[in-house]
Amino acid sequence: MSMNGMLPVLVGVRFSKVGKIYHFDATLVPDVEIGDSVVVETARGLQIGTVAQIFPTPEEIPEGLKRVERKATPQDLLIRQEWQAKEAEVVSVCKARARELGLSGVKIVAAEYSFDGTKLAILFSTETDERVDLKSLRQDMQRQYAPAQVELRQIGPRDVAKLLGGMGACGLESRCCSQFLCEFSSISIRMAKEQGISLTPSEITGMCGRLRCCLIYEFQQYAEARARLPKRNKRVVTPDGEGKVVDVVPLKGAVIVELSDGVRREYPGEKISLVGEPLPATPVVETEVEEESEPEEPEEESQEIGWEEMLLGEKPEAEPSSQKTQSGQQQSSPVSNRRSGKFRRKPKRKPKQ
Structure with a gap:
Protein backbone atom coordinates (compact mmCIF):
# COMPACT_ATOMS: atom_id res chain seq x y z
CA MET A 1 0.00 0.00 0.00
CA SER A 2 1.33 3.42 -0.96
CA MET A 3 1.81 6.30 1.45
CA ASN A 4 -1.46 8.01 0.48
CA GLY A 5 -3.42 4.83 1.08
CA MET A 6 -3.87 3.98 -2.63
CA LEU A 7 -3.00 0.57 -4.00
CA PRO A 8 0.12 0.61 -6.22
CA VAL A 9 -0.46 0.03 -9.93
CA LEU A 10 2.35 -0.94 -12.31
CA VAL A 11 1.86 -0.69 -16.08
CA GLY A 12 3.96 -1.23 -19.19
CA VAL A 13 3.89 1.57 -21.76
CA ARG A 14 4.99 1.41 -25.38
CA PHE A 15 5.91 4.59 -27.31
CA SER A 16 5.84 3.14 -30.81
CA LYS A 17 3.87 0.44 -32.60
CA VAL A 18 6.76 -2.05 -32.42
CA GLY A 19 8.82 -0.78 -29.53
CA LYS A 20 10.22 -1.74 -26.19
CA ILE A 21 7.87 -1.72 -23.18
CA TYR A 22 8.79 0.52 -20.25
CA HIS A 23 7.38 0.27 -16.74
CA PHE A 24 5.64 3.21 -15.08
CA ASP A 25 3.90 3.87 -11.78
CA ALA A 26 0.19 4.33 -12.52
CA THR A 27 -0.94 4.69 -8.92
CA LEU A 28 -2.42 8.14 -9.67
CA VAL A 29 -4.46 6.66 -12.55
CA PRO A 30 -5.86 3.39 -11.15
CA ASP A 31 -8.62 3.05 -13.78
CA VAL A 32 -6.18 2.79 -16.69
CA GLU A 33 -6.77 -0.04 -19.18
CA ILE A 34 -4.78 -1.75 -21.91
CA GLY A 35 -4.85 0.31 -25.11
CA ASP A 36 -5.34 3.65 -23.34
CA SER A 37 -3.13 6.57 -24.37
CA VAL A 38 -1.43 8.09 -21.34
CA VAL A 39 0.82 11.05 -20.62
CA VAL A 40 3.94 9.90 -18.77
CA GLU A 41 6.98 11.56 -17.33
CA THR A 42 10.29 10.58 -18.98
CA ALA A 43 13.87 11.76 -18.95
CA ARG A 44 13.03 13.87 -22.00
CA GLY A 45 9.92 15.47 -20.59
CA LEU A 46 6.27 14.52 -20.96
CA GLN A 47 5.46 11.96 -23.65
CA ILE A 48 2.37 10.12 -24.87
CA GLY A 49 2.45 6.32 -24.91
CA THR A 50 0.06 3.39 -25.13
CA VAL A 51 -0.57 1.03 -22.22
CA ALA A 52 0.50 -2.46 -23.34
CA GLN A 53 0.57 -4.30 -19.99
CA ILE A 54 -1.09 -4.07 -16.60
CA PHE A 55 0.62 -6.08 -13.88
CA PRO A 56 -1.17 -7.59 -10.87
CA THR A 57 -1.08 -5.45 -7.76
CA PRO A 58 2.59 -5.37 -6.76
CA GLU A 59 3.71 -5.23 -3.15
CA GLU A 60 5.68 -2.06 -3.85
CA ILE A 61 6.72 0.14 -6.76
CA PRO A 62 10.45 0.04 -7.60
CA GLU A 63 12.30 3.10 -6.40
CA GLY A 64 12.99 5.74 -9.04
CA LEU A 65 10.25 4.57 -11.41
CA LYS A 66 8.62 7.34 -13.47
CA ARG A 67 4.88 7.81 -13.11
CA VAL A 68 1.84 8.14 -15.32
CA GLU A 69 0.52 11.68 -15.03
CA ARG A 70 -2.91 11.23 -16.58
CA LYS A 71 -4.86 9.73 -19.42
CA ALA A 72 -4.32 11.49 -22.73
CA THR A 73 -7.20 13.75 -23.70
CA PRO A 74 -8.35 14.33 -27.31
CA GLN A 75 -6.60 17.69 -27.12
CA ASP A 76 -3.33 15.99 -26.13
CA LEU A 77 -3.57 13.64 -29.11
CA LEU A 78 -4.29 16.56 -31.42
CA ILE A 79 -1.22 18.44 -30.17
CA ARG A 80 0.96 15.40 -30.81
CA GLN A 81 -0.40 15.03 -34.36
CA GLU A 82 0.39 18.69 -35.07
CA GLY A 156 22.77 1.71 -36.25
CA PRO A 157 21.86 0.03 -39.56
CA ARG A 158 19.32 -2.29 -37.93
CA ASP A 159 17.56 0.66 -36.33
CA VAL A 160 17.44 2.38 -39.73
CA ALA A 161 15.84 -0.69 -41.33
CA LYS A 162 13.26 -0.83 -38.55
CA LEU A 163 12.32 2.82 -39.01
CA LEU A 164 12.15 2.77 -42.80
CA GLY A 165 10.37 -0.59 -43.10
CA GLY A 166 9.95 -2.20 -46.50
CA MET A 167 10.16 -5.71 -47.92
CA GLY A 168 12.45 -8.21 -46.25
CA ALA A 169 15.23 -10.16 -47.95
CA CYS A 170 13.12 -13.33 -47.63
CA GLY A 171 10.25 -11.79 -49.60
CA LEU A 172 7.93 -10.78 -46.74
CA GLU A 173 6.05 -7.57 -47.45
CA SER A 174 7.27 -6.12 -44.15
CA ARG A 175 10.50 -6.90 -42.30
CA CYS A 176 10.41 -8.74 -38.99
CA CYS A 177 11.93 -5.75 -37.19
CA SER A 178 9.05 -3.58 -38.38
CA GLN A 179 6.37 -6.16 -37.50
CA PHE A 180 7.07 -7.65 -34.08
CA LEU A 181 10.75 -7.45 -33.01
CA CYS A 182 10.90 -5.10 -30.04
CA GLU A 183 14.60 -5.67 -29.40
CA PHE A 184 17.56 -6.86 -31.47
CA SER A 185 19.19 -10.12 -30.40
CA SER A 186 22.87 -10.94 -30.71
CA ILE A 187 23.37 -12.83 -33.99
CA SER A 188 26.51 -14.79 -34.90
CA ILE A 189 27.72 -16.78 -37.89
CA ARG A 190 27.58 -19.93 -35.74
CA MET A 191 23.79 -19.85 -35.88
CA ALA A 192 23.86 -20.20 -39.66
CA LYS A 193 26.41 -23.04 -39.50
CA GLU A 194 24.41 -24.91 -36.85
CA GLN A 195 21.35 -24.91 -39.13
CA GLY A 196 23.27 -25.87 -42.25
CA ILE A 197 22.47 -22.60 -44.02
CA SER A 198 24.66 -21.52 -46.90
CA LEU A 199 27.24 -18.96 -45.81
CA THR A 200 26.86 -16.98 -49.01
CA PRO A 201 26.52 -13.31 -47.92
CA SER A 202 23.32 -12.85 -49.92
CA GLU A 203 21.74 -15.83 -48.11
CA ILE A 204 22.44 -14.75 -44.52
CA THR A 205 22.52 -10.95 -44.80
CA GLY A 206 19.43 -8.81 -44.35
CA MET A 207 18.49 -5.55 -46.03
CA CYS A 208 20.32 -3.68 -43.27
CA GLY A 209 23.63 -5.27 -44.28
CA ARG A 210 23.93 -7.29 -41.06
CA LEU A 211 23.23 -10.95 -40.29
CA ARG A 212 19.52 -11.70 -40.50
CA CYS A 213 17.58 -11.56 -37.24
CA CYS A 214 15.69 -14.74 -38.22
CA LEU A 215 18.86 -16.84 -37.81
CA ILE A 216 18.07 -17.05 -34.11
CA TYR A 217 14.47 -18.23 -34.52
CA GLU A 218 15.21 -21.98 -34.84
CA PHE A 219 18.79 -22.00 -33.55
CA GLN A 220 17.84 -23.51 -30.16
CA GLN A 221 15.91 -26.38 -31.78
CA TYR A 222 18.80 -27.22 -34.10
CA ALA A 223 21.29 -27.06 -31.25
CA GLU A 224 19.21 -29.44 -29.10
CA ALA A 225 18.76 -31.85 -32.02
CA ARG A 226 22.49 -31.88 -32.82
CA ALA A 227 23.35 -32.48 -29.16
CA ARG A 228 21.61 -35.88 -29.36
CA LEU A 229 23.61 -36.95 -32.41
CA PRO A 230 27.31 -37.68 -32.92
CA LYS A 231 29.34 -35.09 -34.79
CA ARG A 232 30.96 -35.51 -38.18
CA ASN A 233 34.02 -37.77 -38.54
CA LYS A 234 33.08 -39.72 -35.40
CA ARG A 235 33.38 -43.51 -35.53
CA VAL A 236 30.04 -45.20 -34.80
CA VAL A 237 28.58 -48.67 -34.68
CA THR A 238 25.53 -49.28 -36.87
CA PRO A 239 23.32 -52.34 -37.45
CA ASP A 240 25.40 -52.92 -40.63
CA GLY A 241 28.78 -52.55 -39.00
CA GLU A 242 31.23 -49.83 -38.04
CA GLY A 243 31.52 -46.61 -40.02
CA LYS A 244 32.25 -42.91 -39.98
CA VAL A 245 29.69 -40.09 -39.70
CA VAL A 246 29.87 -37.92 -42.82
CA ASP A 247 26.77 -35.76 -42.31
CA VAL A 248 24.08 -34.96 -39.73
CA VAL A 249 20.37 -34.47 -40.40
CA PRO A 250 19.20 -32.79 -37.15
CA LEU A 251 15.53 -32.29 -38.03
CA LYS A 252 15.13 -36.00 -38.79
CA GLY A 253 17.25 -37.03 -35.82
CA ALA A 254 19.48 -39.09 -38.11
CA VAL A 255 23.05 -39.25 -39.40
CA ILE A 256 24.60 -40.38 -42.67
CA VAL A 257 27.32 -42.98 -42.10
CA GLU A 258 29.95 -44.17 -44.53
CA LEU A 259 30.55 -47.88 -43.96
CA SER A 260 33.81 -49.70 -44.44
CA ASP A 261 32.83 -50.74 -47.98
CA GLY A 262 32.30 -47.09 -49.00
CA VAL A 263 28.48 -47.24 -49.00
CA ARG A 264 26.69 -44.35 -47.32
CA ARG A 265 23.46 -44.98 -45.42
CA GLU A 266 21.17 -42.96 -43.20
CA TYR A 267 20.52 -44.24 -39.66
CA PRO A 268 18.29 -42.87 -36.88
CA GLY A 269 20.17 -41.65 -33.84
CA GLU A 270 18.76 -44.33 -31.55
CA LYS A 271 20.12 -47.15 -33.76
CA ILE A 272 23.78 -46.12 -33.61
CA SER A 273 26.33 -45.68 -30.86
CA LEU A 274 29.79 -44.19 -30.61
CA VAL A 275 32.76 -46.48 -30.69
CA GLY A 276 33.95 -46.92 -27.11
CA GLU A 277 31.33 -44.65 -25.47
CA PRO A 278 27.51 -44.45 -25.45
CA LEU A 279 25.51 -41.52 -26.72
CA PRO A 280 24.41 -38.99 -24.06
CA ALA A 281 20.95 -39.75 -22.69
CA THR A 282 20.03 -36.08 -22.24
CA PRO A 283 21.11 -33.36 -24.62
CA VAL A 284 23.61 -30.81 -23.36
CA VAL A 285 23.22 -27.64 -25.38
CA GLU A 286 25.84 -24.93 -25.33
CA THR A 287 23.91 -21.75 -26.00
CA GLU A 288 26.75 -19.41 -25.17
CA VAL A 289 28.03 -18.08 -28.46
CA GLU A 290 31.25 -16.90 -26.83
CA GLU A 291 32.41 -20.48 -26.34
CA GLU A 292 32.61 -21.01 -30.07
CA SER A 293 36.18 -20.82 -31.37
CA GLU A 294 35.11 -19.39 -34.69
CA PRO A 295 35.00 -15.60 -35.15
CA GLU A 296 31.64 -14.01 -34.54
CA GLU A 297 29.81 -11.13 -36.13
CA PRO A 298 30.78 -7.94 -34.26
CA GLU A 299 27.88 -6.17 -32.63
CA GLU A 300 27.03 -2.75 -34.02
CA GLU A 301 26.60 0.16 -31.69
CA SER A 302 23.07 1.48 -31.70
CA GLN A 303 21.39 4.25 -29.81
CA GLU A 304 17.80 5.08 -29.13
CA ILE A 305 15.22 5.33 -31.91
CA GLY A 306 13.19 8.29 -30.82
CA TRP A 307 12.49 7.41 -27.22
CA GLU A 308 13.35 3.71 -27.61
CA GLU A 309 16.37 2.25 -25.81
CA MET A 310 18.65 0.05 -27.94
CA LEU A 311 21.36 -2.39 -26.73
CA LEU A 312 24.95 -1.12 -27.14
CA GLY A 313 27.28 -3.68 -28.61
CA GLU A 314 30.64 -3.83 -26.90
CA LYS A 315 33.72 -4.75 -28.76
CA PRO A 316 36.10 -7.06 -26.91
CA GLU A 317 39.28 -5.49 -25.73
CA ALA A 318 42.39 -6.44 -27.67
CA GLU A 319 44.81 -8.73 -25.90
CA PRO A 320 48.15 -7.13 -25.01
CA SER A 321 50.70 -7.86 -27.68
CA SER A 322 54.11 -9.24 -26.90
CA GLN A 323 56.96 -6.81 -26.38
CA LYS A 324 58.96 -5.94 -29.47
CA THR A 325 62.30 -4.33 -30.05
CA GLN A 326 62.78 -1.15 -32.03
CA SER A 327 63.47 -3.21 -35.15
CA GLY A 328 60.01 -4.85 -34.81
CA GLN A 329 61.25 -8.34 -33.86
CA GLN A 330 59.82 -10.06 -30.83
CA GLN A 331 62.13 -10.25 -27.83
CA SER A 332 62.85 -13.66 -26.43
CA SER A 333 63.86 -14.53 -22.92
CA PRO A 334 67.32 -15.91 -22.17
CA VAL A 335 65.74 -19.02 -20.65
CA SER A 336 63.83 -19.89 -23.82
CA ASN A 337 66.94 -19.21 -25.94
CA ARG A 338 69.04 -21.40 -23.72
CA ARG A 339 66.51 -24.26 -24.05
CA SER A 340 66.25 -23.86 -27.80
CA GLY A 341 70.00 -24.06 -28.19
CA LYS A 342 70.53 -20.53 -29.47
CA PHE A 343 73.39 -19.96 -26.96
CA ARG A 344 76.40 -21.90 -28.15
CA ARG A 345 79.06 -23.11 -25.82
CA LYS A 346 82.54 -21.71 -26.24
CA PRO A 347 85.02 -24.17 -27.71
CA LYS A 348 87.51 -25.63 -25.25
CA ARG A 349 91.04 -24.37 -25.52
CA LYS A 350 93.70 -26.83 -26.47
CA PRO A 351 96.33 -27.37 -23.80
CA LYS A 352 99.68 -25.77 -24.52
CA GLN A 353 102.47 -28.18 -25.29
Whole structure:
Protein backbone atom coordinates (compact mmCIF):
# COMPACT_ATOMS: atom_id res chain seq x y z
CA MET A 1 0.00 0.00 0.00
CA SER A 2 1.33 3.42 -0.96
CA MET A 3 1.81 6.30 1.45
CA ASN A 4 -1.46 8.01 0.48
CA GLY A 5 -3.42 4.83 1.08
CA MET A 6 -3.87 3.98 -2.63
CA LEU A 7 -3.00 0.57 -4.00
CA PRO A 8 0.12 0.61 -6.22
CA VAL A 9 -0.46 0.03 -9.93
CA LEU A 10 2.35 -0.94 -12.31
CA VAL A 11 1.86 -0.69 -16.08
CA GLY A 12 3.96 -1.23 -19.19
CA VAL A 13 3.89 1.57 -21.76
CA ARG A 14 4.99 1.41 -25.38
CA PHE A 15 5.91 4.59 -27.31
CA SER A 16 5.84 3.14 -30.81
CA LYS A 17 3.87 0.44 -32.60
CA VAL A 18 6.76 -2.05 -32.42
CA GLY A 19 8.82 -0.78 -29.53
CA LYS A 20 10.22 -1.74 -26.19
CA ILE A 21 7.87 -1.72 -23.18
CA TYR A 22 8.79 0.52 -20.25
CA HIS A 23 7.38 0.27 -16.74
CA PHE A 24 5.64 3.21 -15.08
CA ASP A 25 3.90 3.87 -11.78
CA ALA A 26 0.19 4.33 -12.52
CA THR A 27 -0.94 4.69 -8.92
CA LEU A 28 -2.42 8.14 -9.67
CA VAL A 29 -4.46 6.66 -12.55
CA PRO A 30 -5.86 3.39 -11.15
CA ASP A 31 -8.62 3.05 -13.78
CA VAL A 32 -6.18 2.79 -16.69
CA GLU A 33 -6.77 -0.04 -19.18
CA ILE A 34 -4.78 -1.75 -21.91
CA GLY A 35 -4.85 0.31 -25.11
CA ASP A 36 -5.34 3.65 -23.34
CA SER A 37 -3.13 6.57 -24.37
CA VAL A 38 -1.43 8.09 -21.34
CA VAL A 39 0.82 11.05 -20.62
CA VAL A 40 3.94 9.90 -18.77
CA GLU A 41 6.98 11.56 -17.33
CA THR A 42 10.29 10.58 -18.98
CA ALA A 43 13.87 11.76 -18.95
CA ARG A 44 13.03 13.87 -22.00
CA GLY A 45 9.92 15.47 -20.59
CA LEU A 46 6.27 14.52 -20.96
CA GLN A 47 5.46 11.96 -23.65
CA ILE A 48 2.37 10.12 -24.87
CA GLY A 49 2.45 6.32 -24.91
CA THR A 50 0.06 3.39 -25.13
CA VAL A 51 -0.57 1.03 -22.22
CA ALA A 52 0.50 -2.46 -23.34
CA GLN A 53 0.57 -4.30 -19.99
CA ILE A 54 -1.09 -4.07 -16.60
CA PHE A 55 0.62 -6.08 -13.88
CA PRO A 56 -1.17 -7.59 -10.87
CA THR A 57 -1.08 -5.45 -7.76
CA PRO A 58 2.59 -5.37 -6.76
CA GLU A 59 3.71 -5.23 -3.15
CA GLU A 60 5.68 -2.06 -3.85
CA ILE A 61 6.72 0.14 -6.76
CA PRO A 62 10.45 0.04 -7.60
CA GLU A 63 12.30 3.10 -6.40
CA GLY A 64 12.99 5.74 -9.04
CA LEU A 65 10.25 4.57 -11.41
CA LYS A 66 8.62 7.34 -13.47
CA ARG A 67 4.88 7.81 -13.11
CA VAL A 68 1.84 8.14 -15.32
CA GLU A 69 0.52 11.68 -15.03
CA ARG A 70 -2.91 11.23 -16.58
CA LYS A 71 -4.86 9.73 -19.42
CA ALA A 72 -4.32 11.49 -22.73
CA THR A 73 -7.20 13.75 -23.70
CA PRO A 74 -8.35 14.33 -27.31
CA GLN A 75 -6.60 17.69 -27.12
CA ASP A 76 -3.33 15.99 -26.13
CA LEU A 77 -3.57 13.64 -29.11
CA LEU A 78 -4.29 16.56 -31.42
CA ILE A 79 -1.22 18.44 -30.17
CA ARG A 80 0.96 15.40 -30.81
CA GLN A 81 -0.40 15.03 -34.36
CA GLU A 82 0.39 18.69 -35.07
CA TRP A 83 4.02 18.23 -34.06
CA GLN A 84 4.30 14.93 -35.96
CA ALA A 85 3.11 16.69 -39.12
CA LYS A 86 6.17 18.97 -38.94
CA GLU A 87 8.70 16.14 -38.69
CA ALA A 88 8.85 15.46 -42.45
CA GLU A 89 9.75 19.10 -43.07
CA VAL A 90 12.55 18.89 -40.50
CA VAL A 91 14.05 15.86 -42.27
CA SER A 92 13.92 17.61 -45.65
CA VAL A 93 15.57 20.78 -44.33
CA CYS A 94 18.24 18.84 -42.46
CA LYS A 95 19.11 16.78 -45.56
CA ALA A 96 19.50 19.94 -47.65
CA ARG A 97 21.72 21.57 -45.05
CA ALA A 98 23.87 18.42 -44.74
CA ARG A 99 24.48 18.50 -48.50
CA GLU A 100 25.49 22.16 -48.32
CA LEU A 101 28.00 21.35 -45.57
CA GLY A 102 29.45 18.48 -47.63
CA LEU A 103 28.42 15.74 -45.19
CA SER A 104 28.18 13.06 -47.87
CA GLY A 105 28.58 10.12 -45.47
CA VAL A 106 25.72 11.23 -43.21
CA LYS A 107 22.19 9.96 -43.84
CA ILE A 108 19.31 11.79 -42.15
CA VAL A 109 16.74 9.13 -41.29
CA ALA A 110 13.94 10.69 -39.25
CA ALA A 111 12.99 13.41 -36.81
CA GLU A 112 10.81 13.27 -33.69
CA TYR A 113 9.28 16.04 -31.62
CA SER A 114 8.46 15.57 -27.99
CA PHE A 115 4.84 15.73 -26.88
CA ASP A 116 4.94 19.45 -26.07
CA GLY A 117 7.35 20.38 -28.88
CA THR A 118 10.09 21.55 -26.52
CA LYS A 119 12.61 18.95 -27.78
CA LEU A 120 13.45 17.82 -31.29
CA ALA A 121 15.52 14.70 -32.01
CA ILE A 122 17.07 14.23 -35.47
CA LEU A 123 18.15 10.65 -36.15
CA PHE A 124 21.01 9.95 -38.55
CA SER A 125 23.32 7.14 -39.60
CA THR A 126 26.79 7.05 -41.14
CA GLU A 127 28.36 4.76 -43.72
CA THR A 128 31.63 4.40 -41.77
CA ASP A 129 32.54 3.91 -38.13
CA GLU A 130 34.55 7.13 -38.08
CA ARG A 131 33.24 9.94 -35.93
CA VAL A 132 31.66 12.78 -37.92
CA ASP A 133 31.72 16.40 -36.77
CA LEU A 134 28.10 17.59 -36.85
CA LYS A 135 28.52 20.66 -34.67
CA SER A 136 27.75 23.08 -37.52
CA LEU A 137 24.69 21.08 -38.59
CA ARG A 138 23.29 21.01 -35.08
CA GLN A 139 23.81 24.75 -34.62
CA ASP A 140 22.04 25.47 -37.91
CA MET A 141 19.09 23.27 -36.94
CA GLN A 142 18.98 24.87 -33.50
CA ARG A 143 18.67 28.33 -35.03
CA GLN A 144 16.10 27.07 -37.53
CA TYR A 145 13.77 25.40 -35.02
CA ALA A 146 14.26 27.43 -31.85
CA PRO A 147 12.99 27.48 -29.13
CA ALA A 148 12.89 23.67 -29.35
CA GLN A 149 16.04 22.00 -28.07
CA VAL A 150 17.61 20.14 -31.03
CA GLU A 151 19.54 16.92 -30.50
CA LEU A 152 21.34 14.79 -33.12
CA ARG A 153 21.44 11.06 -32.34
CA GLN A 154 23.23 8.38 -34.33
CA ILE A 155 21.53 5.01 -34.84
CA GLY A 156 22.77 1.71 -36.25
CA PRO A 157 21.86 0.03 -39.56
CA ARG A 158 19.32 -2.29 -37.93
CA ASP A 159 17.56 0.66 -36.33
CA VAL A 160 17.44 2.38 -39.73
CA ALA A 161 15.84 -0.69 -41.33
CA LYS A 162 13.26 -0.83 -38.55
CA LEU A 163 12.32 2.82 -39.01
CA LEU A 164 12.15 2.77 -42.80
CA GLY A 165 10.37 -0.59 -43.10
CA GLY A 166 9.95 -2.20 -46.50
CA MET A 167 10.16 -5.71 -47.92
CA GLY A 168 12.45 -8.21 -46.25
CA ALA A 169 15.23 -10.16 -47.95
CA CYS A 170 13.12 -13.33 -47.63
CA GLY A 171 10.25 -11.79 -49.60
CA LEU A 172 7.93 -10.78 -46.74
CA GLU A 173 6.05 -7.57 -47.45
CA SER A 174 7.27 -6.12 -44.15
CA ARG A 175 10.50 -6.90 -42.30
CA CYS A 176 10.41 -8.74 -38.99
CA CYS A 177 11.93 -5.75 -37.19
CA SER A 178 9.05 -3.58 -38.38
CA GLN A 179 6.37 -6.16 -37.50
CA PHE A 180 7.07 -7.65 -34.08
CA LEU A 181 10.75 -7.45 -33.01
CA CYS A 182 10.90 -5.10 -30.04
CA GLU A 183 14.60 -5.67 -29.40
CA PHE A 184 17.56 -6.86 -31.47
CA SER A 185 19.19 -10.12 -30.40
CA SER A 186 22.87 -10.94 -30.71
CA ILE A 187 23.37 -12.83 -33.99
CA SER A 188 26.51 -14.79 -34.90
CA ILE A 189 27.72 -16.78 -37.89
CA ARG A 190 27.58 -19.93 -35.74
CA MET A 191 23.79 -19.85 -35.88
CA ALA A 192 23.86 -20.20 -39.66
CA LYS A 193 26.41 -23.04 -39.50
CA GLU A 194 24.41 -24.91 -36.85
CA GLN A 195 21.35 -24.91 -39.13
CA GLY A 196 23.27 -25.87 -42.25
CA ILE A 197 22.47 -22.60 -44.02
CA SER A 198 24.66 -21.52 -46.90
CA LEU A 199 27.24 -18.96 -45.81
CA THR A 200 26.86 -16.98 -49.01
CA PRO A 201 26.52 -13.31 -47.92
CA SER A 202 23.32 -12.85 -49.92
CA GLU A 203 21.74 -15.83 -48.11
CA ILE A 204 22.44 -14.75 -44.52
CA THR A 205 22.52 -10.95 -44.80
CA GLY A 206 19.43 -8.81 -44.35
CA MET A 207 18.49 -5.55 -46.03
CA CYS A 208 20.32 -3.68 -43.27
CA GLY A 209 23.63 -5.27 -44.28
CA ARG A 210 23.93 -7.29 -41.06
CA LEU A 211 23.23 -10.95 -40.29
CA ARG A 212 19.52 -11.70 -40.50
CA CYS A 213 17.58 -11.56 -37.24
CA CYS A 214 15.69 -14.74 -38.22
CA LEU A 215 18.86 -16.84 -37.81
CA ILE A 216 18.07 -17.05 -34.11
CA TYR A 217 14.47 -18.23 -34.52
CA GLU A 218 15.21 -21.98 -34.84
CA PHE A 219 18.79 -22.00 -33.55
CA GLN A 220 17.84 -23.51 -30.16
CA GLN A 221 15.91 -26.38 -31.78
CA TYR A 222 18.80 -27.22 -34.10
CA ALA A 223 21.29 -27.06 -31.25
CA GLU A 224 19.21 -29.44 -29.10
CA ALA A 225 18.76 -31.85 -32.02
CA ARG A 226 22.49 -31.88 -32.82
CA ALA A 227 23.35 -32.48 -29.16
CA ARG A 228 21.61 -35.88 -29.36
CA LEU A 229 23.61 -36.95 -32.41
CA PRO A 230 27.31 -37.68 -32.92
CA LYS A 231 29.34 -35.09 -34.79
CA ARG A 232 30.96 -35.51 -38.18
CA ASN A 233 34.02 -37.77 -38.54
CA LYS A 234 33.08 -39.72 -35.40
CA ARG A 235 33.38 -43.51 -35.53
CA VAL A 236 30.04 -45.20 -34.80
CA VAL A 237 28.58 -48.67 -34.68
CA THR A 238 25.53 -49.28 -36.87
CA PRO A 239 23.32 -52.34 -37.45
CA ASP A 240 25.40 -52.92 -40.63
CA GLY A 241 28.78 -52.55 -39.00
CA GLU A 242 31.23 -49.83 -38.04
CA GLY A 243 31.52 -46.61 -40.02
CA LYS A 244 32.25 -42.91 -39.98
CA VAL A 245 29.69 -40.09 -39.70
CA VAL A 246 29.87 -37.92 -42.82
CA ASP A 247 26.77 -35.76 -42.31
CA VAL A 248 24.08 -34.96 -39.73
CA VAL A 249 20.37 -34.47 -40.40
CA PRO A 250 19.20 -32.79 -37.15
CA LEU A 251 15.53 -32.29 -38.03
CA LYS A 252 15.13 -36.00 -38.79
CA GLY A 253 17.25 -37.03 -35.82
CA ALA A 254 19.48 -39.09 -38.11
CA VAL A 255 23.05 -39.25 -39.40
CA ILE A 256 24.60 -40.38 -42.67
CA VAL A 257 27.32 -42.98 -42.10
CA GLU A 258 29.95 -44.17 -44.53
CA LEU A 259 30.55 -47.88 -43.96
CA SER A 260 33.81 -49.70 -44.44
CA ASP A 261 32.83 -50.74 -47.98
CA GLY A 262 32.30 -47.09 -49.00
CA VAL A 263 28.48 -47.24 -49.00
CA ARG A 264 26.69 -44.35 -47.32
CA ARG A 265 23.46 -44.98 -45.42
CA GLU A 266 21.17 -42.96 -43.20
CA TYR A 267 20.52 -44.24 -39.66
CA PRO A 268 18.29 -42.87 -36.88
CA GLY A 269 20.17 -41.65 -33.84
CA GLU A 270 18.76 -44.33 -31.55
CA LYS A 271 20.12 -47.15 -33.76
CA ILE A 272 23.78 -46.12 -33.61
CA SER A 273 26.33 -45.68 -30.86
CA LEU A 274 29.79 -44.19 -30.61
CA VAL A 275 32.76 -46.48 -30.69
CA GLY A 276 33.95 -46.92 -27.11
CA GLU A 277 31.33 -44.65 -25.47
CA PRO A 278 27.51 -44.45 -25.45
CA LEU A 279 25.51 -41.52 -26.72
CA PRO A 280 24.41 -38.99 -24.06
CA ALA A 281 20.95 -39.75 -22.69
CA THR A 282 20.03 -36.08 -22.24
CA PRO A 283 21.11 -33.36 -24.62
CA VAL A 284 23.61 -30.81 -23.36
CA VAL A 285 23.22 -27.64 -25.38
CA GLU A 286 25.84 -24.93 -25.33
CA THR A 287 23.91 -21.75 -26.00
CA GLU A 288 26.75 -19.41 -25.17
CA VAL A 289 28.03 -18.08 -28.46
CA GLU A 290 31.25 -16.90 -26.83
CA GLU A 291 32.41 -20.48 -26.34
CA GLU A 292 32.61 -21.01 -30.07
CA SER A 293 36.18 -20.82 -31.37
CA GLU A 294 35.11 -19.39 -34.69
CA PRO A 295 35.00 -15.60 -35.15
CA GLU A 296 31.64 -14.01 -34.54
CA GLU A 297 29.81 -11.13 -36.13
CA PRO A 298 30.78 -7.94 -34.26
CA GLU A 299 27.88 -6.17 -32.63
CA GLU A 300 27.03 -2.75 -34.02
CA GLU A 301 26.60 0.16 -31.69
CA SER A 302 23.07 1.48 -31.70
CA GLN A 303 21.39 4.25 -29.81
CA GLU A 304 17.80 5.08 -29.13
CA ILE A 305 15.22 5.33 -31.91
CA GLY A 306 13.19 8.29 -30.82
CA TRP A 307 12.49 7.41 -27.22
CA GLU A 308 13.35 3.71 -27.61
CA GLU A 309 16.37 2.25 -25.81
CA MET A 310 18.65 0.05 -27.94
CA LEU A 311 21.36 -2.39 -26.73
CA LEU A 312 24.95 -1.12 -27.14
CA GLY A 313 27.28 -3.68 -28.61
CA GLU A 314 30.64 -3.83 -26.90
CA LYS A 315 33.72 -4.75 -28.76
CA PRO A 316 36.10 -7.06 -26.91
CA GLU A 317 39.28 -5.49 -25.73
CA ALA A 318 42.39 -6.44 -27.67
CA GLU A 319 44.81 -8.73 -25.90
CA PRO A 320 48.15 -7.13 -25.01
CA SER A 321 50.70 -7.86 -27.68
CA SER A 322 54.11 -9.24 -26.90
CA GLN A 323 56.96 -6.81 -26.38
CA LYS A 324 58.96 -5.94 -29.47
CA THR A 325 62.30 -4.33 -30.05
CA GLN A 326 62.78 -1.15 -32.03
CA SER A 327 63.47 -3.21 -35.15
CA GLY A 328 60.01 -4.85 -34.81
CA GLN A 329 61.25 -8.34 -33.86
CA GLN A 330 59.82 -10.06 -30.83
CA GLN A 331 62.13 -10.25 -27.83
CA SER A 332 62.85 -13.66 -26.43
CA SER A 333 63.86 -14.53 -22.92
CA PRO A 334 67.32 -15.91 -22.17
CA VAL A 335 65.74 -19.02 -20.65
CA SER A 336 63.83 -19.89 -23.82
CA ASN A 337 66.94 -19.21 -25.94
CA ARG A 338 69.04 -21.40 -23.72
CA ARG A 339 66.51 -24.26 -24.05
CA SER A 340 66.25 -23.86 -27.80
CA GLY A 341 70.00 -24.06 -28.19
CA LYS A 342 70.53 -20.53 -29.47
CA PHE A 343 73.39 -19.96 -26.96
CA ARG A 344 76.40 -21.90 -28.15
CA ARG A 345 79.06 -23.11 -25.82
CA LYS A 346 82.54 -21.71 -26.24
CA PRO A 347 85.02 -24.17 -27.71
CA LYS A 348 87.51 -25.63 -25.25
CA ARG A 349 91.04 -24.37 -25.52
CA LYS A 350 93.70 -26.83 -26.47
CA PRO A 351 96.33 -27.37 -23.80
CA LYS A 352 99.68 -25.77 -24.52
CA GLN A 353 102.47 -28.18 -25.29
